Amino acid sequence: MSVHAFDMLCRAVEETDAGRTDTARRWLDKLRGLIAPEKVGDDFLYLLYHDALARRIGNCQDERDNLYLRRFERPQIELFDLMARxxxxxxxxxxxxxxxxxxxxxxxxxxxxxxxxxxxxxxxxxxxxxxxxxxxxxxxxxxxxxxxxxxxxxxxxxxxxxxxxxxxxxxxxxxxxxxxxxxxxxxxxxxxxxxxxxxxxxxxxxxxxxxxxxxxxxxxxxxxxxxxxxxxxxxxSDHHRVALPERFRNSWRHFHPVFRLIDALDVSAADRNAMKLFFRREVVDIVGTADDEERYERxxxxxxxxxxxxxxxxxxxxxxxxxxxxxxxxxxxxxxxxxxxxxxxxxxxxxxxxxxxxxx
Incomplete structure (x- = not known):
């Protein structure tokens, strides 16, 4: 995934924070055209951030993305066990x-x-x-x-x-x-x-x-x-009292090495993606929750x-x-x-x- 794609994600975050949702949607649409989550690399993480911001501004993902993520959904207890092992x-x-x-x-x-x-x-x-x-x-x-x-x-x-x-x-x-x-x-x-x-x-x-x-x-x-x-x-990491743009960058610096660590594990691709999906709720909470009082992962x-x-x-x-x-x-x-x-x-x-x- 290119630096250009990260810049698009940053722009989408900044426009969302400024309340310019139409512009944010346009940046998200451009970003989505670059994401191929089935590839090894950062694309799965980009997809989770795209999903979180789309939820925040009421621009839900298309059925293709939902189907892709559902392939790796498992009961939370199974995900906990997978992470622990x-x-x-x-x-x-x-x-x-x-x-x-x-x-x-x-x-x-x-x-x-x-x-x-x-x-x-x-x-x-x-x-x-x-x-x-x-x-x-x-x-x-x-x-x-x-x-x-x-x-x-x-x-x-x-x-x-x-x-x-x-x-x-x-x-x-x-x-x-x-x-x-x-x-x-x-x-x-x-x-x-x-x-x-x-x-x-x-x-x-x-x-x-x-x-x-x-x-x-x-x-x-x-x-x-x-x-x-x-x-x-x-x-x-720092996701407590900081504004959305800084919170996003802090969370990226946190989850990016987490996902690279998962990619380095000797497990099946399905298990790797399921482990990554474990963090979907956290990404949604940190950057996708519009009401700051409702955020839980601080x-x-x-x-x-x-x-x-x-x-x-x-x-x-x-x-x-x-x-x-x-x-x-x-x-x-x-x-x-x-x-x-x-x-x-x-x-x-x-x-x-x-x-x-x-x-x-």
């Missing part, structure tokens, strides 16, 4: 985050694991299964699962109970920013150490109607609960998360060497003093941060 960045983030959690839970008589955005509890169950296999599972574990999806909380409890580790499971069926004072009392009263996992969850927090920074407010409340450690995993750079943590009273720590697994080519791992970066071809895609309360 084949996407090195996701696998490495799970391994490193899990090893950090395990370090703080191993051999404890009692402990509390609070998981923000627990989902189906797969990572937590894997950590406990590994500890049990080593004879280092906590004697009794309290789990506080925070997730707005009630069905996910029930699945997480089943998954974690299947590890046979004695536990008490508490459901907090809310978004993290909507946790009540009773919820926070539960966290404060929970058995120590308090180990907190926040994997791909906190970037969903949005500023409230009065402009309160919900992310910093949440981290401050968490710090007041005196956790032993917080393990934070987040995409390393990633921030690792440096911003580190600043938030320090401002809330946490101290980011180097990850112990034994918790950082060997890389999975073609991805890379970079150990910084305050984080672990995971990426491809020199570009950071994800960050895992290991933070403890700062004292004094």
């Amino acid at each position: 084949h996407m090195p960045a996701v696998t490495l983030a799970g391994r490193i985050g899990g090893a950090l959690l395990a370090d703080h839970l191993a051999g404890r008589d009692t402990a509390t694991l609070m998981s923000v955005g627990i989902g189906s509890g797969g990572q937590e169950a894997a950590v406990l299964t590994e500890l049990a296999s080593r004879g280092q599972a906590p004697g009794r574990l309290t789990v506080i699962g925070v997730d707005p999806a009630v069905d996910s909380l029930h699945q997480a409890e089943r998954s974690i109970r299947d590890t046979r580790v004695p536990l008490d499971f508490h459901h907090v069926p809310r978004f993290a920013e909507h946790m009540t004072e009773e919820d926070w009392d539960l966290v404060r009263r929970a058995p120590r150490p308090l180990v907190v996992n926040a994997a791909f969850a906190l970037h969903h927090l949005r500023d409230n109607a009065s402009g309160t920074d919900e992310r910093s407010a949440f981290l401050a409340k968490l710090r007041d609960a005196e956790p032993d450690v917080l393990v934070l995993c987040e995409p390393d 990633h921030e750079p690792a440096g911003t998360w580190l600043a938030r943590l320090r401002g809330a009273g946490f101290r980011p720590m180097p990850a112990p060497a034994e918790s950082v697994s060997e890389t999975i080519p073609p991805a890379f791992i970079r150990q910084d003093p305050d984080s672990v970066r995971i990426g491809f071809d020199g570009e950071s895609i994800l960050a895992v941060i290991h933070a403890v309360p700062a004292h004094g």
Whole structure:
């Protein structure tokens, strides 16, 4: 795909942002004439951005494109499984985050694991299964699962109970920013150490109607609960408060290496395209959502998360060497003093941060 095509996409974004939808449609039509998504390369990513902008301005894709994308659609649970099995960045983030959690839970008589955005509890169950296999599972574990999806909380409890580790499971069926004072009392009263996992969850927090920074407010409340450690995993990009043109360019710099990493994997073409389609919702959310209040994928750079943590009273720590697994080519791992970066071809895609309360 040529530089000229990228310029067309940029023009379409700028015209959309300026409200000149007729001109934006003309740029999108020109761009579509250059896209051949069945080819190996950037065309599939161009198609997703074309789709997102067309949705935003009410210029839906033609049936040919819809049929092409539907060829690779699979149930979301299958896409999650495909990503977990084949996407090195996701696998490495799970391994490193899990090893950090395990370090703080191993051999404890009692402990509390609070998981923000627990989902189906797969990572937590894997950590406990590994500890049990080593004879280092906590004697009794309290789990506080925070997730707005009630069905996910029930699945997480089943998954974690299947590890046979004695536990008490508490459901907090809310978004993290909507946790009540009773919820926070539960966290404060929970058995120590308090180990907190926040994997791909906190970037969903949005500023409230009065402009309160919900992310910093949440981290401050968490710090007041005196956790032993917080393990934070987040995409390393900026789609939070920036205007559409900058948000588009940031997202392109993020997804372009992600898609090149997928193209470098030893999997079938159908699986590669299905994995790429996994990110369709994110691209649509980031650039295709006209109402800024409705956007959900609000990633921030690792440096911003580190600043938030320090401002809330946490101290980011180097990850112990034994918790950082060997890389999975073609991805890379970079150990910084305050984080672990995971990426491809020199570009950071994800960050895992290991933070403890700062004292004094």
